[in-house]
Amino acid sequence: MPTISxxxxxxxxxxxxxxxxEITFRANGPAVTQSGALLSTKDIQVTPNSAGDxxxxxxxxxxxxxxxxxxxxxxxxxxxxGNITVWDDxxxxxxxxxxxxxxxxxxxxxxxxxxxxxxxxxxxxxRRGMKWLDMNPDGTAGSGNLYEWSN
Numbered sequence: 001m002p003t004i005s006x007x008x009x010x011x012x013x014x015x016x017x018x019x020x021x022e023i024t025f026r027a028n029g030p031a032v033t034q035s036g037a038l039l040s041t042k043d044i045q046v047t048p049n050s051a052g053d054x055x056x057x058x059x060x061x062x063x064x065x066x067x068x069x070x071x072x073x074x075x076x077x078x079x080x081x082g083n084i085t086v087w088d089d090x091x092x093x094x095x096x097x098x099x100x101x102x103x104x105x106x107x108x109x110x111x112x113x114x115x116x117x118x119x120x121x122x123x124x125x126x127r128r129g130m131k132w133l134d135m136n137p138d139g140t141a142g143s144g145n146l147y148e149w150s151n
Contacts (some may be wrong), residue, residue: 001102005055008048008075015052022047025058025071025094032066033059060098061125070095073107093128124148 008021025044032038039059048054061069071094077086093108108127116131117123123132126149134143 001057002060002096002098003055003057004094004096004100004103004106005053006103008052008054015048016077017050020047020080020082022078023054023056024074024076025056026074027061028068028070028072028093031059031061031064031069034063034064034065036065039064058096061096062098065084070108073103118148 007015008023009015025046025047027039027041030038030040044056045127046054046056058071060112061071073090073092073094073116075088076084079085094103094106095108097106113129115131117131118133118135120134122134124132126132128149130149132147134145
């Protein structure tokens with residue numbers, strides 16, 4: 001199974017010394033692997049080390065037998081008693097390739113709403129929010145339709 005790694009920092013680029021952050025990965029729905037294993041949406045949690053580094057082993061989502069499955073990522077800070085004091089719940093989708101990788105390289109990044117891909121064929125790897133103008137620059141082909149990916 002692939003390993004996903006990364007570093008958790010605050011916006012001052014510092015780790016969280018003296019605090020207790022946890023990162024939670026949750027599949028958006030159940031799935032079945034190619035070998036027939038039924039997968040549940042049970043949370044997978046990882047605690048970064050004191051430098052903020054973490055790694056977690058997750059099931060790849062690019063070769064499941066069922067559905068369009070991705071992980072959501074949430075971050076929480078716990079007090080000394082283990083109670084959640086802060087919770088970040090970004091609307092990100094994590095599609096995990098079989099090779100694994102660095103979280104920053106594989107997390108779905110929102111498309112820039114100002115950019116539009118122009119061409120006769122759609123982009124090879126469209127992301128949610130990406131736009132494609134089906135049009136040839138010389139005007140001889142293409143529909144002129146504007147498409148936007150919603151998932």
